[in-house]
Amino acid sequence: MIDFSRVQKELQECSKDIEASGIKVTPVSDNLVHLTGIIPGPVGTPYEGGTFRLDITLPDGYPFEPPKMHFVTKVWHPNISSQSGAICLDILKDQWSPALTLKTALLSVQALLSAPAPDDPQDAVVAQQYLKDHQTFLSTARYWTESFAKTSSLGVEEKVQKLVEMGFPESQVRSTLEIVGGDENMALEKLLSS
Amino acid sequence: MSKRVLCKFFAHGACLKGEHCEFSHDWKDPPNNICTYYQKGFCSYGSRCRYEHVKPSRSESAASSSSSVSHPSRATSSGITKVPGVMPELSALSRPFLPPNKTAWNPESVCNDSLENDEVDEPRNLKPADRSICSFAAAGNCPRGEKCPHIHGDTCPTCGKQCLHPFRPEEREEHMKSCEKKQKHLEALRRSQEIECSVCLDRVLSKPTAAERKFGLLSECDHPFCISCIRNWRSSSPTSGMDVNTALRACPICRKLSYFVIPSVIWYYTPEEKQEIIDSYKSKLKSIDCKHFNFGNGNCPFGTSCFYKHMVKPGSYMWKYHRPPPRRPPPFRPPPSRSNVVDMDSFIDAFGDLLGEDEPDFFDAENEVRMALDVEMALLLTQLDFDSSDSSDYESYLD
Numbered sequence: 001m002i003d004f005s006r007v008q009k010e011l012q013e014c015s016k017d018i019e020a021s022g023i024k025v026t027p028v029s030d031n032l033v034h035l036t037g038i039i040p041g042p043v044g045t046p047y048e049g050g051t052f053r054l055d056i057t058l059p060d061g062y063p064f065e066p067p068k069m070h071f072v073t074k075v076w077h078p079n080i081s082s083q084s085g086a087i088c089l090d091i092l093k094d095q096w097s098p099a100l101t102l103k104t105a106l107l108s109v110q111a112l113l114s115a116p117a118p119d120d121p122q123d124a125v126v127a128q129q130y131l132k133d134h135q136t137f138l139s140t141a142r143y144w145t146e147s148f149a150k151t152s153s154l155g156v157e158e159k160v161q162k163l164v165e166m167g168f169p170e171s172q173v174r175s176t177l178e179i180v181g182g183d184e185n186m187a188l189e190k191l192l193s194s
Numbered sequence: 195m196s197k198r199v200l201c202k203f204f205a206h207g208a209c210l211k212g213e214h215c216e217f218s219h220d221w222k223d224p225p226n227n228i229c230t231y232y233q234k235g236f237c238s239y240g241s242r243c244r245y246e247h248v249k250p251s252r253s254e255s256a257a258s259s260s261s262s263v264s265h266p267s268r269a270t271s272s273g274i275t276k277v278p279g280v281m282p283e284l285s286a287l288s289r290p291f292l293p294p295n296k297t298a299w300n301p302e303s304v305c306n307d308s309l310e311n312d313e314v315d316e317p318r319n320l321k322p323a324d325r326s327i328c329s330f331a332a333a334g335n336c337p338r339g340e341k342c343p344h345i346h347g348d349t350c351p352t353c354g355k356q357c358l359h360p361f362r363p364e365e366r367e368e369h370m371k372s373c374e375k376k377q378k379h380l381e382a383l384r385r386s387q388e389i390e391c392s393v394c395l396d397r398v399l400s401k402p403t404a405a406e407r408k409f410g411l412l413s414e415c416d417h418p419f420c421i422s423c424i425r426n427w428r429s430s431s432p433t434s435g436m437d438v439n440t441a442l443r444a445c446p447i448c449r450k451l452s453y454f455v456i457p458s459v460i461w462y463y464t465p466e467e468k469q470e471i472i473d474s475y476k477s478k479l480k481s482i483d484c485k486h487f488n489f490g491n492g493n494c495p496f497g498t499s500c501f502y503k504h505m506v507k508p509g510s511y512m513w514k515y516h517r518p519p520p521r522r523p524p525p526f527r528p529p530p531s532r533s534n535v536v537d538m539d540s541f542i543d544a545f546g547d548l549l550g551e552d553e554p555d556f557f558d559a560e561n562e563v564r565m566a567l568d569v570e571m572a573l574l575l576t577q578l579d580f581d582s583s584d585s586s587d588y589e590s591y592l593d
Contacts, residue, residue: 009395063393064430094437098393098427099417099446 002062007032007102014103023106025056033058037069037106041149042114046141047075050149053183054109055085056102066096067105072186076137076144078118078127087112088122148185159184163191200225213353213376216329220372323361332357352377379460386461392447393423399459408459411471412452415445421457428455454501476501493518 011032014025022040037054041047053072059065069092071085079088091100091108100108121127129137156177162184163173168191176194180186201217203209205225213219229245231237237247328344330336334355336346348358348366352373358366383399389409391398398420401407410424419427428442443451456475462468484502486494490512494500506512511519 003394005396006394061430064427094441097441097444097446097449098423 002033002058002060004032006063007058010101010103013101021103021107023103023110025102025106035102036072037102039106039110039113041145042110045114046138047077047113047145047149050145052113052149054106063098063100066092066100067102068092069105069109073183074144074148074185075113076126076141077113078116078121078123078130079112080126081123082126083123086122088117088120159187163187198223202226214333216333321361323359325361327357327359331355382460382462382467385463386459389418389461391420391423392417393419393427396420398461408457409461411456411458411462411468412445412450413454413456413472414452415448415450416468417445417447418461419446421455424455487518491519493521 011025011027014021014023018024022038024038026036026038028034028036035056035058037056039052039054041050041052050073052075054069055072057068059068069087071080071087073085074082075085076082080086087109089108089112091097091105116130118127118130126137129140159177160170160173163177164170166188172191173187176187176190177184180190199217200221200223201209201211201215201219202225203211204215204217204219209215209217209219227246229237229239229243229247231239232243232245232247233249237243237245241247322345325345327347328336328338328342330338331342331344331346332355336342336356345360347356348360349356350358350369350373352370353376358369386409387397387399389398390396398409398418399407401420406420406422408421410419410421412419412424424446427446430442440451443453445452456472458471458475460471462471479501480503482502483489484492484494484500484504486492486496487500487502487504488510490504490506490510494502494504498504
């Protein structure tokens with residue numbers, strides 16, 4: 001059984017120093033099982049300036065089992081799948097400890113962005129590129145950050161207009177944008193798949 | 195005198211008076227198991243009474259009439275004539291009516307004894323050391339004040355109550371000691387209020403149920419957890435890829451491996467305090483018979499390192515053959531491994547085999563590993579046995 005009082009405390013704790021860490025955790029639904037995490041791209045990396053969204057699901061055994069996390073925002077990184085967003089990080093697997101929190105786990109993910117481990121890759125293609133052609137890796141990562149992680153620079157109205165121009169009905173665009181939390185790329189994907 | 199007699203409510207674990215009780219809350223003191231009704235001349239339970247039927251000696255009745263037995267004695271003060279009046283109480287216990295047991299000891303003296311009781315509580319010719327102190331004053335307030343026929347004790351510097359007997363040095367000493375100990379415990383309890391469990395993020399001593407309001411101390415580091423969280427973590431199923439020996443045995447914060455968890459209602463601030471908690475916990479466990487060992491009829495996987503008591507009963511397997519019985523069902527025998535990286539489960543099996551079949555060579559060669567493993571297994575055992583034995587025992591220790 002999930003210890004919800006602990007999750008509640010974690011959320012409060014996290015919202016307290018949102019300014020300092022930039023890490024945000026918000027519940028998707030009311031039951032606190034499904035959450036969304038947001039981490040800023042670390043400064044001095046190709047991810048700088050981006051805002052990365054993660055989907056967090058708490059297993060029944062939380063906090064004695066690690067939370068399930070994956071990137072929703074597309075990332076070009078050796079330890080993060082460019083397709084599924086799956087993260088290869090030991091503390092989210094066998095090195096989890098109940099003393100870790102959602103915030104510290106997200107901080108670790110943020111640290112992973114600035115310190116890739118290409119020898120233990122999640123995405124072999126990215127890892128190969130990281131090792132063999134580092135310049136291309138950097139520019140690809142930067143390009144992905146620009147195109148997928150910086151959508152929030154646009155205002156809501158601009159996003160709506162952009163999507164409406166693509167031929168989607170406005171009401172559907174607005175509701176879809178709301179569901180995905182304002183990410184226009186995700187909204188587009190969702191609109192296309194629906 | 196009353197302080198020396200074990201409080202029977204306390205003995206059953208529920209004395210509402212707590213530290214104000216005029217009876218002793220020290221397990222070392224003998225319980226007052228003497229049937230006061232019999233001493234007054236009549237006990238309707240007769241031979242089935244659960245209290246002892248002994249005749250009072252003169253001095254005993256004088257001393258006891260002022261303390262524990264004064265109230266029951268009033269109930270029967272009119273002797274045999276009052277007997278029917280006693281019965282309604284007894285009928286509540288759904289016992290059949292029994293005629294008064296005439297063979298009980300000398301009914302005549304009942305009246306004399308209890309009539310004295312109200313007027314003169316104690317014979318004045320007793321030595322000061324034999325007279326008991328006023329229990330009201332000892333509890334904090336004597337309504338009779340100056341006019342009280344009892345001695346009022348000296349004020350205890352720690353608890354501030356008039357409970358030090360002026361003429362009994364050992365009793366004074368004992369009270370002062372236990373009072374200081376209690377005070378220290380309260381102080382530690384007060385400091386422990388603030389401590390939060392690093393897993394559930396709650397204050398450990400603010401948990402809803404008493405069973406949860408306990409710390410789980412790790413043997414090898416000083417990070418605070420509540421007992422349920424740390425046990426949960428250590429016993430969580432390693433299905434999610436976590437390794438028992440490296441991840442689950444480790445402190446969630448510093449990842450240092452600890453071999454066992456010690457429950458405690460107080461947190462510690464010095465290594466000495468921690469050691470004291472561990473020692474008293476271990477000595478408590480040592481007084482409980484080991485289920486695995488089963489008085490010499492079972493095979494305890496922890497051998498001599500077991501935290502629990504291994505008492506060999508005459509006639510048991512151990513008593514007859516000087517070795518534990520073979521384990522059943524016969525364990526799977528792993529190929530003898532000389533490497534130091536040993537799979538825990540297979541090693542327990544191997545160890546069990548060794549105990550049963552005496553293979554001194556292998557035993558000695560792996561001695562070092564075995565020693566480390568013993569502790570590891572003791573940990574397992576303590577975890578296995580906690581639910582049944584731990585909480586109640588440990589609580590009684592802390593009282």
